[in-house]
Amino acid sequence: MSESAQRRLDSQIAFLNEADKLKNTLRATELCDNSRYENSAEHSWHLTLYAMVLSDQAGPGVDIAHVIKMLILHDLVEIDAGDNPIFGDLDHAAIAVQEQAAADRIFGLLPDDLRDRFRAIWEEFEAAETPSAQFAKSLDRFQPPMQNLQAGGGSWTDFNVTEEQIATRVGAKIAIGAPTLWEYARHKISHFFAAKAGS
Amino acid sequence: MSESAQRRLDSQIAFLNEADKLKNTLRATELCDNSRYENSAEHSWHLTLYAMVLSDQAGPGVDIAHVIKMLILHDLVEIDAGDNPIFGDLDHAAIAVQEQAAADRIFGLLPDDLRDRFRAIWEEFEAAETPSAQFAKSLDRFQPPMQNLQAGGGSWTDFNVTEEQIATRVGAKIAIGAPTLWEYARHKISHFFAAKAGS
Numbered sequence: 001m002s003e004s005a006q007r008r009l010d011s012q013i014a015f016l017n018e019a020d021k022l023k024n025t026l027r028a029t030e031l032c033d034n035s036r037y038e039n040s041a042e043h044s045w046h047l048t049l050y051a052m053v054l055s056d057q058a059g060p061g062v063d064i065a066h067v068i069k070m071l072i073l074h075d076l077v078e079i080d081a082g083d084n085p086i087f088g089d090l091d092h093a094a095i096a097v098q099e100q101a102a103a104d105r106i107f108g109l110l111p112d113d114l115r116d117r118f119r120a121i122w123e124e125f126e127a128a129e130t131p132s133a134q135f136a137k138s139l140d141r142f143q144p145p146m147q148n149l150q151a152g153g154g155s156w157t158d159f160n161v162t163e164e165q166i167a168t169r170v171g172a173k174i175a176i177g178a179p180t181l182w183e184y185a186r187h188k189i190s191h192f193f194a195a196k197a198g199s
Numbered sequence: 200m201s202e203s204a205q206r207r208l209d210s211q212i213a214f215l216n217e218a219d220k221l222k223n224t225l226r227a228t229e230l231c232d233n234s235r236y237e238n239s240a241e242h243s244w245h246l247t248l249y250a251m252v253l254s255d256q257a258g259p260g261v262d263i264a265h266v267i268k269m270l271i272l273h274d275l276v277e278i279d280a281g282d283n284p285i286f287g288d289l290d291h292a293a294i295a296v297q298e299q300a301a302a303d304r305i306f307g308l309l310p311d312d313l314r315d316r317f318r319a320i321w322e323e324f325e326a327a328e329t330p331s332a333q334f335a336k337s338l339d340r341f342q343p344p345m346q347n348l349q350a351g352g353g354s355w356t357d358f359n360v361t362e363e364q365i366a367t368r369v370g371a372k373i374a375i376g377a378p379t380l381w382e383y384a385r386h387k388i389s390h391f392f393a394a395k396a397g398s
Contacts, residue, residue, distance in 0.1 A: 001382060009383050012252050016342075017349055019248055020231040023241045032219040042222045045244035048271045049218055053211050053313060065264035068271075072247045114252060143215075150216055183200055184208050 008111050015109040021079045028085035028158065029143075032150035040075040040083060043143070047071040050139045057178045061131035070125040070136040073118055077102035086144075086169055087159035099126075131177075138177030141170050145185050149192055163193040207310050214308040220278045227284035227357065228342075231349035239274040239282060242342070246270040249338045256377050260330035269324040269335045272317055276301035285343075285368055286358035298325075330376075337376030340369050344384050348391055362392040 001009075022041040029038045048068045055064045075083075080102035084090055103122060107115045124130055128137045145166065148154035156166070166189055174182040200208075224239040247267045254263045274282075279301035283289055302321060306314045323329055327336050344365065347353035355365070365388055373381040 001379065005379070006383070009379075013345060013383075016245070016249060016252055016345065017231050019245065020346070020349070023230055023237065023245075024232070024234070031222055032216050033223070035223070038222065039241065041241035041244045042238065045240045045247070045271065046215070046218065046222075048244070048247060048267075050215060052268060052271060052317070053215055053309070065267075068247075068264070068267055069251060072244065072251060072267075110252070118251070146212060146215065147219070150219070180200065180204070180208075184205070184212075 011109060011111050012114070015106070015114075018079065018106060018109055019076060022076060025075070025078045025083055027083045028087070028155040029147050030151045030154045032147055034151040034154070038147070040078050044071060044075050047074075047136075047139055047143055050143055051136070054139065054178070054181065057181055058135050059131055059177070062135045062177075063132050066121075066132045067136045067139075070121055070133065071139070073122050074125050074136065074140065076106055076122070079106060085155065085159065086141075087155065087161050087165065128176075134177035136177070138174045138181065141173045142178060142181050142185060145170060145189060149188055153192075153196075163189060210308060210310050211313070214305070214313075217278065217305060217308055218275060221275060224274070224277045224282055226282045227286070227354040228346050229350045229353045231346055233350040233353070237346070239277050243270060243274050246273075246335075246338055246342055249342055250335070253338065253377070253380065256380055257334050258330055258376070261334045261376075262331050265320075265331045266335045266338075269320055269332065270338065272321050273324050273335065273339065275305055275321070278305060284354065284358065285340075286354065286360050286364065327375075333376035335376070337373045337380065340372045341377060341380050341384060344369060344388060348387055352391075352395075362388060 022044070023039050025040040026037045027040055027043055029043070030036065031038055048071050051064055051067045051071060058064060058067070077099040081095065081098040084095055103119060107119045107122070109115075110118065125133050125136055128134055144155065148156050155161070167186070171182050171186060174185065221240040221243070222238050225236045226239055226242055228237045228242070229235065230237055247270050250263055250266045250270060257263060257266070276298040280294065280297040283294055302318060306318045306321070308314075309317065324332050324335055327333055343354065347355050354360070366385070370381050370385060373384065
C-alpha cells in the first residue's frame with residue numbers, strides 16, 4: 001500500500017473511531033420499552049429504517065437514498081454539542097454556533113474530498129430547504145412521538161408536555177415534509193392524552 | 200385518511216416499534232472506549248457510516264446506496280435469534296434455521312410489498328454472492344477489529360483469540376469484498392499482538 005493510501009485510510013478510520021462516541025450521546029427520548037434513554041447512534045439507525053419503511057410518504061423530488069445518507073450523518077455534531085431536547089429551553093443561536101464548530105472538527109478528521117461531501121449533506125439537512133431534507137427532518141420529528149406512545153409518555157412526561165405543545169413544536173415540523181404522518185400521529189396522540197385525562 | 204391507508208401505516212409502525220428491540224441486542228464487541236458492549240442497532244448505524252466513508256474501497260458492481268440498505272436491515276433477525284459472536288462455538292445450521300424463522304416473523308409485520316422487498320435485500324446479504332453483498336459483509340467483519348484495536352483487545356481478549364484465528368475467521372472474509380481493508384487491518388493487528396507479546 002502506498003504511503004498516501006495508508007494516510008487516507010488512517011484519516012477515514014480516525015473519523016469512524018471518533019464517530020463511535022455518538023453511541024454515548026444520550027437523547028431525551030426513551031426506548032419503546034421504557035428501559036433507558038436512547039442514544040443518538042441507535043436513533044440514527046432507527047431513522048434510516050423509518051426512511052426505508054415510510055418511503056411511500058415522501059413527496060415529489062425526495063431521493064430516499066440521499067435522505068438515508070442525511071440521517072446517517074445528521075447527529076454526528078452531537079458528539080461535541082450534545083443533544084438538545086425539543087421541549088427544553090433552547091438558545092438556538094448558541095446551539096448553531098456549537099454545532100458549526102463541531103462540524104468543523106469532526107468532518108475535519110476526514111480526507112478533504114469526503115469532508116466537503118459530508119459537510120454539504122449535513123448543511124443541506126440543517127437548512128431544511130430541499131424536499132429530501134424536509135422529509136428527513138420530518139422523520140426525525142416523527143420518531144420520538146412514536147417511541148413516547150409506546151413508552152407510556154416518555155419525554156412528554158419528563159418535560160410535562162401538553163398535547164398543544166406537541167402540535168406546535170413537533171407536529172408543525174412533521175407536517176412540512178410528511179403531512180400524512182402528522183395526521184396519523186395527531187390521532188394517536190389525541191387518543192393517548194384523552195386516555196390519560198380519563199384515567 | 201382511508202381505512203386501508205390507516206391499516207398500512209399501522210403495519211409500518213408496528214414493524215418500526217418492533218425494530219426498536221434491536222437496541223437491546225448486545226454484541227460481543229465493545230465500544231472503542233471499552234465502557235460497555237455495543238448493541239446491534241448502533242452497530243448497524245456505524246456500519247452504514249463505514250459504507251459512506253469507505254466507498255472508495257468498493258470493487259466494480261458495488262452499489263453503495265444498496266449496500267447501506269443491506270446494512271440497515273442485516274441484523275434485524277437478531278431481535279429473535281440474538282447475536283452470534285464470530286469467535287464463539289457456532290452451530291451454523293441451527294443459527295440459519297433460527298434466523299429464517301426470525302425473518303418470517305419480523306419482516307412479516309410489514310405490508311406485503313415491503314415484506315417481500317426487505318426480505319429479498321436481507322437474503323441477498325446473507326447469500327453474499329453479489330458484489331454489493333460481499334462488500335457489505337466485508338464491512339461487517341472489518342468494524343469489530345477496528346473497535347478492538349481501540350479498546351485494547353475487546354472481544355479478542357474475552358475470547359482469548361490469536362492473531363492466526365483472526366486471519367482465518369475474520370481476515371479471509373474481509374478480503375473477499377475489501378482486500379485493501381484486510382491488508383490495512385492485518386498490519387495494525389500484527390502490530391497490536393507484537394506490542395502485547397512484548398509488554
